[in-house]
Amino acid sequence: xxxxxxxxxxxxxxxxxxxxxxxxxxxxxxxxxxxxxxxxxxxxxxxxxxxxxxxxxxxxxxxxxxxxxxxxxxxxxxxxxxxxxxxxxxxxxxxxxxxxxxxxxxxxxxxxxxxxxxxxxxxxxxxxxxxxxxxxxxxxxxxxxxxxxxxxxxxxxxxxxxxxxxxxxxxxxxxxxxxxxxxxxxxxxxxxxxxxxxxxxxxxxxxxxxxxx
Numbered sequence: 001x002x003x004x005x006x007x008x009x010x011x012x013x014x015x016x017x018x019x020x021x022x023x024x025x026x027x028x029x030x031x032x033x034x035x036x037x038x039x040x041x042x043x044x045x046x047x048x049x050x051x052x053x054x055x056x057x058x059x060x061x062x063x064x065x066x067x068x069x070x071x072x073x074x075x076x077x078x079x080x081x082x083x084x085x086x087x088x089x090x091x092x093x094x095x096x097x098x099x100x101x102x103x104x105x106x107x108x109x110x111x112x113x114x115x116x117x118x119x120x121x122x123x124x125x126x127x128x129x130x131x132x133x134x135x136x137x138x139x140x141x142x143x144x145x146x147x148x149x150x151x152x153x154x155x156x157x158x159x160x161x162x163x164x165x166x167x168x169x170x171x172x173x174x175x176x177x178x179x180x181x182x183x184x185x186x187x188x189x190x191x192x193x194x195x196x197x198x199x200x201x202x203x204x205x206x207x208x209x210x211x212x213x
Contacts, residue, residue, distance in 0.1 A: 010053030
């Protein structure tokens, strides 16, 4: 019988057998080495660990409580190893088979009007969210509030896409390492541009108030 080890991954604790733990530990060390020296390395690695935790959780049930080597290798096969990035939503395995990441529904907080339910449904079904918004309005009018009730239920049960991996998955993309790295870099660049813009506005306001040209 293999010894099991308690491991904290992305804020969640998992029981893993020794071989699986060694494989995962080596993978995470490779990730750290790959991103060493990158300014946003901490953000990328945290996002990767949260994604690994989500995928491990999906492999556990009442009859399976320990993560094994097969689980670890499947997750690594989906995410990819440093230096082996592939474009697209599928990853070709060594045996020639292709694995497809499940496409879950999330609320889209970045493009929401109220709770992000319709924006999330639009991303999931690759449809303009306006159609879902119209559908909820019509249901609310015709069925006396049913549309509003359904919307509130979905708002309560659907998680919001927060991490870069969740945003990739919401759009039907397999959250490979390259996708997550690029997404985080884009978010940081947008934040930097906003800070620069706010700084310029603050300087202009100060010059106006001080009477300087």
